[in-house]
Amino acid sequence: xxxxxxxxxxxxxxxxxxxxxxxxxxxxxxxxxxxxxxxxxxxxxxxxxxxxxxxxxxxxxxxxxxxxxxxxxxxxxxxxxxxxxxxxxxxxxxxxxxxxxxxxxxxxxxxxxxxxxxxxxxxxxxxxxxxxxxxxxxxxxxxxxxxxxxxxxxxxxxxxxxxxxxxxxxxxxxxxxxxxxxxxxxxxxxxxxxxxxxxxxxxxxxxxxxxxxxxxxxxxxxxxxxxxxxxxxxxxxxxxxxxxxxxxxxxxxxxxxxxxxxxxxxxxxxxxxxxxxxxxxxxxxxxxxxxxxxxxxxxxxxxxxxxxxxxxxxxxxxxxxxxxxxxxxxxxxxxxxxxxxxxxxxxxxxxxxxxxxxxxxxxxxxxxxxxxxxxxxxxxxx
Amino acid sequence: xxxxxxxxxxxxxxxxxxxxxxxxxxxxxxxxxxxxxxxxxxxxxxxxxxxxxxxxxxxxxxxxxxxxxxxxxxxxxxxxxxxxxxxxxxxxxxxxxxxxxxxxxxxxxxxxxxxxxxxxxxxxxxxxxxxxxxxxxxxxxxxxxxxxxxxxxxxxxxxxxxxxxxxxxxxxxxxxxxxxxxxxxxxxxxxxxxxx
Numbered sequence: 001x002x003x004x005x006x007x008x009x010x011x012x013x014x015x016x017x018x019x020x021x022x023x024x025x026x027x028x029x030x031x032x033x034x035x036x037x038x039x040x041x042x043x044x045x046x047x048x049x050x051x052x053x054x055x056x057x058x059x060x061x062x063x064x065x066x067x068x069x070x071x072x073x074x075x076x077x078x079x080x081x082x083x084x085x086x087x088x089x090x091x092x093x094x095x096x097x098x099x100x101x102x103x104x105x106x107x108x109x110x111x112x113x114x115x116x117x118x119x120x121x122x123x124x125x126x127x128x129x130x131x132x133x134x135x136x137x138x139x140x141x142x143x144x145x146x147x148x149x150x151x152x153x154x155x156x157x158x159x160x161x162x163x164x165x166x167x168x169x170x171x172x173x174x175x176x177x178x179x180x181x182x183x184x185x186x187x188x189x190x191x192x193x194x195x196x197x198x199x200x201x202x203x204x205x206x207x208x209x210x211x212x213x214x215x216x217x218x219x220x221x222x223x224x225x226x227x228x229x230x231x232x233x234x235x236x237x238x239x240x241x242x243x244x245x246x247x248x249x250x251x252x253x254x255x256x257x258x259x260x261x262x263x264x265x266x267x268x269x270x271x272x273x274x275x276x277x278x279x280x281x282x283x284x285x286x287x288x289x290x291x292x293x294x295x296x297x298x299x300x301x302x303x304x305x306x307x308x309x310x311x312x313x314x315x316x317x318x319x320x321x322x323x324x325x326x327x328x329x330x331x332x333x334x335x336x337x338x339x340x341x342x343x344x345x346x347x348x349x350x351x352x353x354x355x356x357x358x359x360x361x362x363x364x365x366x367x368x369x370x371x372x373x374x375x376x377x378x379x380x381x382x
Numbered sequence: 383x384x385x386x387x388x389x390x391x392x393x394x395x396x397x398x399x400x401x402x403x404x405x406x407x408x409x410x411x412x413x414x415x416x417x418x419x420x421x422x423x424x425x426x427x428x429x430x431x432x433x434x435x436x437x438x439x440x441x442x443x444x445x446x447x448x449x450x451x452x453x454x455x456x457x458x459x460x461x462x463x464x465x466x467x468x469x470x471x472x473x474x475x476x477x478x479x480x481x482x483x484x485x486x487x488x489x490x491x492x493x494x495x496x497x498x499x500x501x502x503x504x505x506x507x508x509x510x511x512x513x514x515x516x517x518x519x520x521x522x523x524x525x526x527x528x529x530x531x532x533x534x535x536x537x538x539x540x541x542x543x544x545x546x547x548x549x550x551x552x553x554x555x556x557x558x559x560x561x562x563x564x565x566x567x568x569x570x571x572x573x574x575x576x577x578x
Contacts, residue, residue: 315436334443335453338423341399345436346443365429372436 007084008074009041012066014098016105019138029125032114036139037062037098037105041081042089044145050381051145052087053136053172054096055153055160058228058286059278061104064096065089079361086370091378092149097139099132101285109281110211122208122281129156129293133163140171150174150377154358155325156286159293162333165310166295174377176315176370179322179358181329182295182303182336188324191231192287195224199280208281221280222271229270234321234354242266303332307340314344315373317366319357345373385551386491387413389573390463393489393547394418398460401485403447403477404467406431408440415440423459448472451480459485466571468492469525475537482543482578491573494550496530496566497557531566538576547575 014037023031039062044051054064054077065081067074080086081094098106101124109124116123140148151172153161158180165175184192199205202220206213230238242263249259299306314337318330327348334346349366351357357366387410394400396418402411405424408431414420424442426432435442445453448471462485464477469492471477481488493516494500503511510520518525529537531550538545550569552561557568 331443331445331453338441338443339455339458341421343439343441344443345432345441346445347432347436348444365433368433369436372433376436376439 007082008078009066009082009089011069012039012041012063012075013068014039014062014105017139017142019135019142021138023135023138025125025131026128027126031100031107031125034100034107034135035105035111036100036107036135037102038139039063039066039075039096041065041094041096042092044093044143045381047382048145049147049149050092050378051140051143051148052092052094052377053140053148053151053164054081054087054094055132055136055151055157055164056096056099057153057155057157058290059225059274059283060157061102062096062098062106063104065094076359079359080367080370086367086374087152088371088374088378091381092374095139095143095145097136099127099286100135101127101131101282101289103279103282108279109208109285110279119209119211120281121211122284124281124285127285127289129159129163129289130167132160132289133167136160136164137168137171146171148172148174149381150176150374152176152178153180154178155180155355156290156293159290159295162295163293165312165314166306169309169311172312173380174315174373175310175312176317176373177330177333178317179319179325179330179355180333181325182333183293184291185329189291191227191324192291195227196284196287198223198227199284202280205280208284210280216275217280218272218275221275221278221283222268224280224283225274225278226267226271229267231324232355234323234352237321237352237354238263240352303336304339307337307342310337310340310342312342314342315369316344316346317349317358317369318347319349319351319353319355319366321352322355322357324355345369385553386465386549386571386573389549389551390414390465390489390491391417393575394420394461397421399458401425401454401459401462403462403464403481404470405435405440405442407434408438408442410463410465411435411440412438447477450476451484454480454484456483457486461485461487461489463489465489465491466493469495469527469529471527474527474529475541478537478543478576479541482541482576486577487546488543488576489573490534490576491571492529492534493525494531494566494569494572495528496532497570498567501567531569531572534572534574538574543576543578545574545576549573 063075064077065075098104101108113120151161151164158177199220202217204215205217245262247265249257296303296306318327337344400420402424411422425445462481500511550565551571561568
C-alpha cells in the first residue's frame, strides 16, 4: 500500500448490493434483479442528513476515493473526496456507486443474462440517465437515506445530478453540476459515434458477443478511448505537456529510424490500458446514454420549465479550456436556473486541463469554490 | 454601508426580484435580502467577489457585462441595479439599454466626473484627476467611461429613458453642504432611478 497522506480516506473496498425487485427501464425492458457495486466513506449521522451521492462520468465507477489493497493509484476523485477535502468525509457520509450497465461489479453487459445463461453482451438493454437515477434512488432507500445533502457529479455525472433534481425534488437539498450540459451538441454526438464505430469495426467485437467468443475488441476500444482522451484535454494543455517531443527516432538527415512523438506513445498507452480494464459494450452503452440525454425533453424542451420542478439549490462550475462540455453549456444551465427562480452560483474556472479539469488536483480556485459551497451544504446537516 | 446603497435600499420594493450587475462580494444583495426580502441575483467577474458571494450564500453568475445580457429574458426582474460599475463598461449606452430590457426599472450609481475636485485637477493641475474617490492613474484605471450628471441625463434622453428619481451624495466637505445647490459641481456620487 502506498503512503497515504492524512487527508485520504485510506484503504477501501467495494460492497455489492443485490436488488431483487424487478426494475423497469426507460426503454421498457425489465431487469428481474440487479446488483449495484458501491463504496462509502465517512459516517452517516443519526438523522441521516449528511449523505452525499457521487455520480460518475463515462468511464467512472464506484471507486471514487481511497486505495484498494495493493493499489498505487487512488480512486478517480480522490483529490476532492477525503478528510479536509472539498467533499469532507469527516462531515459527510459519501456514497459512490457504479451505475447499472457498468463493468465494475454492477449489473451490466458483462453480467450473465438469466434468459441465456451467457453474458448479456450487446443484448443488454439500452439505458438512459434516468435509469441510473432511479436505481440510485433504490440504493438510497436501501441505505435508509430519505434525502441527500447533495448529489454531485461532473460531466455525465452532472447530468445525473440534474435529473435527480427533477425526478426526486424532495430527495436532495443541493445539486452540484460540474463541466456538464443539458444536452450534447451535434459535435459531441459525432465524437461518440466515431468512438463506437471504432469498437464495432474491430473484428474481435463479434457483434458485441466477444465474451461468449472468448475474444476482446481491444484495438477498437483502444482507439475509442484515444479519440475520447484527445477531446478531454485542451490544445494548450496537450502542447504544454507533450509539445513535439520525440519518444524515439530522430529527424537527422540520413537516419531512417522511425520517429515516434511522445503524444503518440502516451495515447497508445492510455488506449491500451483502458481497453484491458473496461468493457466495450459498457462504453457503447454509456456514450449512447450521454447522446440521448436531454434534460428538458419532457418539459416542452424548455429548461426553465424543467428546473421549476426542482426544489434544491444548485452549484454550477465549468472550465474555460473545456471544449467538449464548453462553459457556454454550463452558463445555459445557470441562466435557466435563474429564470426558474432557483438558488444558484455559476463560476467559469480558468484551467489548462480541458474537460478533465474537474478531476485534476491542485487548482486553487476550483478547490476554494467547491469547498466553500460544500461547507454551506454541511451547515444544512444536523 | 455606502451612502448610495442606503438610497438604493429605499427604492427597492419588498420581495422584489433584483439583478445586481457587478455585485462584487454580494454585500448589497445580502443587505437587501435581509431588509427587503428580495430574490437577488448578481453578476460578477472578480474571482474574490464570486467566492465571497458563495460563502455568503448569495446567488451569483460569473458573467462579463461587456458581453451583454442576451441570456436574460425581457422584463425578468423588477429592478436591475448597477452600482459604481457603469464607468468601467466598454459600451455604457448598450448596457443601459440591456438593463431596461431585462428589468422593469433600473438603478444606476456612478461617480460624478463633474465634481469640483476633478475639474480643479484638470483645469489647474493639467492632469487627470486622482483622488481618494478615484484612486487610479489614467493608464491603469478600470474607469474608462467617465461622465457627469449632465452627461448621463443627456444619454437617458437620447435613449428615451425616463429619470424618475435622482439623488446626489457627497460625504466630504464642502460638497456635503453645497451639493443641493450645484449637484453637478459638488455631488460626488449620482444615484439614478430610471424606466424605459
